[in-house]
Amino acid sequence: MSQTAPRAASPAAPAETLLASFAQAGYAKAEPAILQPAEPFLDLSGEDIRKSLYLTTDAGGEELCLRPDLTIPVARDYLASPIAGKPAGFCYLGPVFRYRGQRPNEFLQAGVESFGRTDRAAADAEMLALGLEALAAFGVSEIDVRTGDVALFAALIDALALAPSWKRRLVKDFNRKTSLAQDLERLTLSTDTARKDYEGVLAALAGSDRKAAHALVTDLMSIAGATQVGGRSVAEIADRFLEQSTLTSGTLPKDIRVLIERFLTITGEPDEALAELRTLAADAKLDLNAAIDQFESRIGFMAARGIELSRTRFATSFGRGVDYYTGFEFELHRRGNGVEPLVAGGRYDNLMSRLGASTPIPAVGFSIWMEALTRFAAAPAGSPR
Known part of the structure; x- marks a missing residue:
């Protein structure tokens, strides 16, 4: 094997x-x-x-x-x-x-x-x-310390005026940079410029009772003989299909997309990133205090542990590609060792x-x-x- x-x-x-x-x-x-x-x-x-x-x-x-x-x-x-x-x-x-x-x-x-x-x-x-x-x-020795915090991104998305399905999708795709970029692009396009052959079906499902729509999609896939695709069950695929139906409607205001992209560019030493995050939250008039305070508290404990903050890199866009992470993430690399931690x-x-x-x-x-x-x-x- x-x-x-x-x-x-x-x-x-x-x-x-x-x-x-x-x-x-x-x-x-x-x-x-x-x-x-x-x-x-x-x-x-x-x-x-x-x-x-x-x-x-x-x-x-x-x-x-x-x-x-x-x-x-x-x-x-x-x-x-x-x-x-x-x-x-x-x-x-x-x-x-x-x-x-x-x-x-x-x-x-x-x-x-x-x-x-x-x-x-x-x-x-x-x-x-x-x-x-x-x-x-x-x-x-000669270690690159790379850190991030998906909880900060989740707090930002939660504070924005977005449909719940889009909030779930953006947070889920945080660790998949290509998918996240595609999501932001699709959110800012009108449905007329991003129409698919099956978009009319999706639009119809979006306005229907979710339980009934889920049963319909599940039955259709079962009739087609599908049991699993890519490791996902029929029910899981139906859930994703119905979520897709809600993602085809609505657009993202340009100022919100600019805000998300500004957030994702914050990088540097932890104390520097902390100051930028507080500035962004104040400029956007968003309450991100709980997540930012937790970040600040972690910085203090890191310093107390003797970790050299000046040699630690923090990036709001950093993620490890694991779906179950909910907060602090880190990788330790041998300097010059590329992407392998x-x-x-x-x-x-x-x-x-x-x-x-x-x-x-x-x-x-x-x-x-x-x-x-x-x-x-x-x-x-x-x-x-």
């Missing part, structure tokens, strides 16, 4: 030492099953992961997959445990499986996940600090509810890409190479 990632001896000792340091910081070792239900990954992860899954079906017809990532498996085990809902932290080291073309499709991933902490800004800063400490443990993570407060939790549970974490890290690492002093 897959190629096997190299299991070189050189990173083993440093990786185990890394896990020991996470344990000392209060993170218990997690070892979730390799075979996982496919539905959470198909429903909650980004397109890149969906397209790279190794899928199978058990005797009962349930679709399963080799875990492509460890965040969702660790979260599922936590929710099934007696401590679900209580503050808890976990670390891990193990193989994950994704189709990656000519590269090994089985490779090691390490990381940390923190659940249930309500001091969100402090927990965010701790994740970033632990990620930086992980690179230091492997002797990696060594460490990456962020906040995903809505994931637990979508995995079945009866009440919201805050969550934040990061993954360490051992394959990339060991290419650049200098083994810590005293460790075998």
